Amino acid sequence: MTTPFRRRGRSDSAEGEKVVMQDSDFRDALNSEQYEAALAPDGPVLILAAAGTGKTRTLVYRVAYLTSRGVSPGHVLLLTFTNRAAHEMLERAESLVGTRAGGWWGGTFHHMCNRVLRRHAASLGYPSDYTILDRDDSRTLVASCVRERKLRNKEFPKPEVLLSLHSAAVNSSRALDDALKDRFGDVDVDVEDIRKVLQDYESRKRKQNAMDFDDLLVNGVRLLREHGEVQDQYQHQFRYVLVDEYQDTNPIQAELVDRLAGRHRNLMVVGDDFQSIYSWRGADFRNIMSFPERYPDAKVVKLETNYRSVPEILSVANACIAGNPQQFQKTLRPTRESHHKPLVAYMPDGAAQAHFVVETVRELCSEGYDLSDIAVLYRAHYHAMELQMELTRQRVAYTIMSGLRFFEQAHVKDVLSLLRVLESPSDQIAFMRLLMLFPGVGERTAEKIMERAGGKFDALDAAARGLVGRLLRADAALEWNEISAIMGRYEATGRNAGSTMEQFVEAFYERHAVNTFDNADRRLEDIRELIAYADKFESTERLLSEVALMTNLDAEAEDVNARALSTLRLSTVHQAKGLEWQAVIILWMTEGMFPSSRSLSESEAAEAEERRLFYVAITRAKSELCLCVPQVRRMRDGGVMPCQSSRFLTELPQGLVRTKRPGFY
Numbered sequence: 001m002t003t004p005f006r007r008r009g010r011s012d013s014a015e016g017e018k019v020v021m022q023d024s025d026f027r028d029a030l031n032s033e034q035y036e037a038a039l040a041p042d043g044p045v046l047i048l049a050a051a052g053t054g055k056t057r058t059l060v061y062r063v064a065y066l067t068s069r070g071v072s073p074g075h076v077l078l079l080t081f082t083n084r085a086a087h088e089m090l091e092r093a094e095s096l097v098g099t100r101a102g103g104w105w106g107g108t109f110h111h112m113c114n115r116v117l118r119r120h121a122a123s124l125g126y127p128s129d130y131t132i133l134d135r136d137d138s139r140t141l142v143a144s145c146v147r148e149r150k151l152r153n154k155e156f157p158k159p160e161v162l163l164s165l166h167s168a169a170v171n172s173s174r175a176l177d178d179a180l181k182d183r184f185g186d187v188d189v190d191v192e193d194i195r196k197v198l199q200d201y202e203s204r205k206r207k208q209n210a211m212d213f214d215d216l217l218v219n220g221v222r223l224l225r226e227h228g229e230v231q232d233q234y235q236h237q238f239r240y241v242l243v244d245e246y247q248d249t250n251p252i253q254a255e256l257v258d259r260l261a262g263r264h265r266n267l268m269v270v271g272d273d274f275q276s277i278y279s280w281r282g283a284d285f286r287n288i289m290s291f292p293e294r295y296p297d298a299k300v301v302k303l304e305t306n307y308r309s310v311p312e313i314l315s316v317a318n319a320c321i322a323g324n325p326q327q328f329q330k331t332l333r334p335t336r337e338s339h340h341k342p343l344v345a346y347m348p349d350g351a352a353q354a355h356f357v358v359e360t361v362r363e364l365c366s367e368g369y370d371l372s373d374i375a376v377l378y379r380a381h382y383h384a385m386e387l388q389m390e391l392t393r394q395r396v397a398y399t400i401m402s403g404l405r406f407f408e409q410a411h412v413k414d415v416l417s418l419l420r421v422l423e424s425p426s427d428q429i430a431f432m433r434l435l436m437l438f439p440g441v442g443e444r445t446a447e448k449i450m451e452r453a454g455g456k457f458d459a460l461d462a463a464a465r466g467l468v469g470r471l472l473r474a475d476a477a478l479e480w481n482e483i484s485a486i487m488g489r490y491e492a493t494g495r496n497a498g499s500t501m502e503q504f505v506e507a508f509y510e511r512h513a514v515n516t517f518d519n520a521d522r523r524l525e526d527i528r529e530l531i532a533y534a535d536k537f538e539s540t541e542r543l544l545s546e547v548a549l550m551t552n553l554d555a556e557a558e559d560v561n562a563r564a565l566s567t568l569r570l571s572t573v574h575q576a577k578g579l580e581w582q583a584v585i586i587l588w589m590t591e592g593m594f595p596s597s598r599s600l601s602e603s604e605a606a607e608a609e610e611r612r613l614f615y616v617a618i619t620r621a622k623s624e625l626c627l628c629v630p631q632v633r634r635m636r637d638g639g640v641m642p643c644q645s646s647r648f649l650t651e652l653p654q655g656l657v658r659t660k661r662p663g664f665y
Contacts, residue, residue: 020068020097021064021065021068021096021097023039026038026039026061026065029057029061030057030058030061031054031305033053033301033302033303033304033305034053034054034057034058034061034303036301037058037062037301037303038058038059038061038062038064038065039062039065040062040268040299040301041299042264042266043265043266043297043298043299044261044265044266044267044268044291044295044297044298044299045267045268045269045298045299045300045301046269046288046291046292046295046298046299046300046301047268047269047270047271047301047302047303048271048272048273048300048301048302048303048328048330049270049271049272049303050272050274050302050303050304050306050330050332051272051274051275051306051308051317051332051615051616051619052306052307052308052309052332052580052619053303053304053305053306053307053332054303054305054307055244055270055272055303056085056089056244058270058303059078059089059242059244059270060089060092060093060096061093061096062242062268063076063078063089063090063093063242064093064096064097066240067093067097068097071239071240072103073103073104073105074103074104074105074237075237075238075239075240076104076105076238076239076240076242077105077106077112077238077240077241077242077260078090078104078105078106078107078242078244079106079107079108079109079112079241079242079243079244079253079257080106080107080108080243080244080245081108081109081244081245081248082108083107083108083111085244086106086107086108086244087106087107089106089244090104090106105238109217109220109253109256110213110216110217112220113216113217113219113220113221113256114132114216114220116220116223116230116234117130117211117216117219117220117223120223120227120230123223123226123227123230124219124222124223124226126209126211126219127209129209130209130210130211131208131209131210131211132210132211132212132213132216133205133210133211133212133213135163137210137212138159138163138201138212139159139160139163140159141201141204141205142159142162142163142197142198142201143159144204145197145200145201145204146159146197148200149193149196149197149200151193151197155189155439155475155511155515156189156190156193156194156515157184157189157194157514157515157516158515158516160516160517160518161514161515161516161517161518161520162194162197162198162201163518164518165179165180165183165194165518166198166201166214167213167214168281168282170214170217170218170252171214171217171250171251171252171281171282172250172251172282172284173250173251173252176195176198177195180194180195183514184514189514189515217252217253217256218252220256221252221255221256221259224256224259224260225259231259231262232263234260235259235260235261235262235263235264236263238260238261238264239264239266240264240266240268241257241260241261241266241267241268242268242269242270243257243267243268243269243270243271244270244271245270245271246269246270246271246287246288246291247271247272247273247275247276247283247285247287247288248271248276248278248283249283249284249287249288250282250283250284250287251282251284251287253287254284254287257269258294265295267295269288269291271288272330273285273288273289273327273328274321274324274327274330274612274615274616275577275612275615275616276288276609276612277573277574277577277609277612277613277616278574279605279609285605285609289326289327289328300328302328302330304330304331304332304333305333305335306332306333306334306335307335307336308580308619308622309332309334309336309619309621309622309623310334310336310337310338310339310622310623311334311336311337311338311339312338312339312340312341312342312656313339313342313618313619313621313622313623313625314332314333314334314619315656316342316618316625316652316656316657317332317615317618317619318331318332319651319652319653319656320611320614320615320618320648320651320652321611321612321615323611323651324608324611324612325608326608327608332619339623340658341656341657341658342618342621342624342625342626342627342656342657342658343625343626343627343657343658343659343660344589344626344627344629344649344657344658344659344660345360345626345627345628345629345659345660345661345662346629346630346631346659346660346661347628347629347630347631347661347662348630348631348632349630349631349632349633349634349640350386350588350630350633350634351386351390352630352662353386353387353587353588353628353630354386354387354389354390354391355390356628356662357376357387357390357585357587357628358387358390358391358394358396359662360585360626361374361396361568361585362396364583364624369582369583369624370566371396371397371566371567371568372566372567372568372569373581373582373583374568374569374581374582374583374584374585375568375569375570375571375576375579375581375583375584375585375620376568376569376570376571376584376585376586376587377571377572377573377576377584377585377586377587377617377620378570378571378572378573378586378587378588378594379572379573379587379588379593379594379595379596379613380522380525380526380572380593380596381402381403381406381409381522381526381572382406382525382526382529382530383587383588383593383594384406384570384587385406385526385529385530385533386533387570387587388400388405388406388407388570389546391568396568397566397567397568398567398568398569398570399567399568399569399570400570400571401569401570401571401575401576402570402571402572402574402575402576403572406526407547409523409526411509411513411517411523411524411526411527412526412527412530413433414433414434414437414509414512415501415504415505415509415527415530416430416530416544416547417430417431417433417434418434418483418486418487418500418501418504419497419500419501419540419543419544420544421434421457421459421487422459422460422487422490422495422500422540423540423541423544425456425457425458425459426455426456428450428455428456431446431450431457432446432447432450434483435449435468437508437509437512438472438476438479438480439473439475439476439479440472440473440475440476441472441476448471449468449471449472452467452471453467453468459487459490460487460488460490460491462484462488465480465484465487465488466484468480468484469481469484479508482507482508483504483507483508485507486500486503486504486507489503495539495540496540497534497535497537497539497540497543498531498532498534498535500540501527501530501531501534502531505524505527505528505531509527510524521598525598532633532634532635533634535634535635536634569581573586573613573614573616573617574613576616576617576620577616579620580620580621580622581620581621581622582621582622582623582624583621583622583623583624583625583626584617584618584620584621584624584625584626585626585627585628586617586618586625586626586627586628587628588628588630589627589628589629589645589646589648589649590629590630590633590643590644590645590646591643591644591645591646591647592643593643593646594610594613594614594646594648595607595610595611595614595646595647595648596610610648611648614646614648627649627657629643629645629646629649630643631643
């Protein structure tokens with residue numbers, strides 16, 4: 001399997017001089033699984049690298065092994081999902097073998113396609129100096145297409161939404177019509193107009209000799225498909241192709257890899273089917289699962305020795321994922337000493353959960369952990385709303401790793417602006433924000449309306465509402481009339497914040513969100529949770545005061561956090577993938593929350609991916625793991641709904657966790 005190498009001591013080599021590594025160098029640096037993978041013979045290889053098993057180290061030593069065998073760096077292609085990851089791996093390999101950078105081909109799929117297209121763009125009718133559009137460039141171009149079709153006066157999705165829809169269809173190799181039907185099937189939008197705008201966008205890009213990021217992939221694969229001489233050139237050049245995070249590839253990326261490795265078939269893909277959690281952005285789980293079928297002679301190596309987590313955490317991880325269908329079964333084996341079992345904490349409700357998390361964080365800090373050693377993970381952003389407020393009240397420094405703080409988000413501020421206007425006629429900022437939600441109303445138009453209204457707007461005064469309606473253009477006035485009716489009913493509802501927001505969403509904002517945000521469903525989920533949360537307050541004024549207080553305290557906390565050496569980390573599980581902490585707390589381990597009821601309703605494969613997501617969450621923890629299970633959820637009508645423990649907990653064999661019931665008396 002290995003070739004004996006002539007060895008030169010590293011301390012004797014000059015910078016840039018090649019160091020020939022011996023077999024013992026690899027045996028000393030790698031465990032038996034890593035060694036088998038890094039020194040695998042030529043041919044297709046599938047490395048199934050379970051969480052915390054050292055896949056990056058294995059890839060680095062694979063590159064070092066190939067170089068020590070005399071393979072030129074220019075004949076090795078390393079594809080990753082970030083340029084930084086590729087550069088770090090190649091730099092580490094260079095430090096091992098003393099080879100200078102320069103000849104390596106390493107980077108993202110987009111980066112690689114761009115390098116090839118710069119050389120061969122003429123074959124597709126592009127000049128070599130074609131322009132690459134960034135997201136803002138693409139948005140501007142789509143907006144121009146909308147204007148040219150005179151659609152600005154119609155209710156129409158924003159450019160960001162159209163681009164997101166288009167990109168999702170391209171990256172999943174899905175028909176645009178199917179994507180349009182799923183996204184706008186229940187919304188009053190002219191799908192044919194959308195199709196025409198996107199066709200115009202493609203035409204305008206072509207006329208301007210421009211490509212967006214998706215085009216780099218599409219045209220890169222098209223170049224290889226349609227021009228055999230180009231494909232032959234790169235198949236000949238790349239004797240070895242290595243791919244990291246293969247479970248996250250989409251159909252276009254998988255085809256690109258197969259084509260580039262088609263001649264020598266020295267293809268090594270590294271990934272973990274247990275951590276395939278990005279189907280919503282085009283990743284296709286079938287790429288990694290079908291690899292042995294596409295390459296029947298593939299060598300399969302499993303990395304199962306875990307260096308991250310204590311045995312008790314790994315026992316839960318192994319048990320939770322074992323029942324998933326269609327997977328390469330792997331069992332994480334611990335290297336660390338035994339510790340106590342993960343904790344499942346049952347508490348009365350979300351407020352009790354927030355209080356419990358704060359107390360748990362303080363206990364962990366008293367035991368010697370730093371705040372930065374601790375992460376709170378959750379399935380959806382709104383799950384952490386109450387916790388964020390409690391952390392702010394208790395002056396616990398925290399950082400949101402997965403977006404803005406809850407009350408800083410645009411959609412939350414949009415809905416609250418209606419309440420602010422109803423409660424305060426002099427709140428010009430809220431009034432202008434509300435006006436700018438309507439079609440054709442920008443900042444200058446909103447300012448003019450405010451001036452005509454005398455600098456104040458009494459939302460409870462029918463005459464004041466009528467004046468605004470007359471100042472708006474026709475399509476905006478129709479939308480305003482519906483909102484005006486809601487304002488007119490505000491007193492009759494007893495100035496009820498939840499009821500008012502609910503009417504606003506049904507009459508206007510749901511449609512606005514679908515046309516404005518590429519993740520409208522998640523934002524509407526946030527708003528529904530906000531509506532239920534509002535019923536905790538005896539008045540709208542009290543709710544708004546609490547939000548304002550929290551927002552101001554958050555602003556102060558941001559200044560403190562910026563100077564702090566450590567802060568508690570809050571993140572969705574998706575954003576936490578690839579990271580690790582000494583202690584992890586997972587919120588809302590209940591049915592409908594984790595797993596997500598919305599995701600479960602979208603596809604038959606969703607439950608398996610939700611379970612993989614739970615596995616990812618668990619395996620972020622090194623030493624401490626706590627799973628929170630509130631017993632009830634506060635509902636919109638002021639009542640409560642009993643919560644069932646997540647199936648991911650009830651499925652666990654007895655004896656793997658310890659339990660606690662804080663807050664029950």
